[in-house]
Amino acid sequence: MKHQMAKKMVLFSVLGTMVAMVFMASSIIFPLPLLLVLAMSIGQGIAIFALALFLLAVALDLQSSGGSYIPAEEPAAAPEPDPGTEAPPPPSP
């Protein structure tokens, strides 16, 4: 549940950052007074909010995974055998 929420938050964070970057870049390319003021206030506000959202998402994700390391490519670990059952005998040579 928390993992799904974190993914959504990251998605919004990415979208927000992209909007802020386009806003700020356009004010650098076309430095008109109104655009400059808007980009450097609203644009930076969006970027800061997006970064905060991303950090919160990372914190949520770590909380849901118990802070454990999830490798990128390795498959999930096999479930541990039931302690009541005996381990299969080793293959004979």
Add this chain to the structure above:
Amino acid sequence: MLQLHSTEQLLKAIALACAVLSVGIGAWYLIRRPHLHRVTKSLLLLGLGVFPLIVSLTGNIASFEYTLTRPFCGSCHVMGPYLRDAEDPKSNSLAAMHSRNHKFGENSCYTCHADYQMFGAVTTKMNGMRHLFKYVTEYASTGPDGEGGPPIHLYKPFKSEACMQCHSMTAKKYLEQHADQVEQMRSGDVACIDCHNEVHPLALTRRISAKKEEK
């Protein structure tokens, strides 16, 4: 090939490069939608944190530098007559003569109109915000060069301190030429532009004509 001639251009180039990288990382995430493992988080930290911070810092500095230049001041259409006069190589107005001086260069508006005090840059930029508000609310829909809008005026009298950044009141030649007014000048009762008033002749004409129209 992009050529960088000033610190401002270098900062702009860095800001744009970081913005492109940030958008690139964002686009990669939106297209691939990878799991939130360590590599993804590290890349996103770059794309959503480090690069935007660099864009913000360098963009702010570059933008601030640009706001000091004459083209920026002249980018509002009401400033048209002032800009044309300042850039006219044949004009003998004080604004044009100072703009031709390489010590002023592109920053001639700011050099003379900035407040000369410890936090002068801050107070000047706060005034700039006021200019912008006035422009949007009173001049945005006016005709060419702001015709039809209210007459343009300074918020407070022009102080001689701006002139004295370069023109010393203790120089021998100055004392010889201004023997009668030295004390009044130093006390602030008389300002430089009370006599040397050919600063923005076009603007002055416009202001007088505007007042006549009001009457």
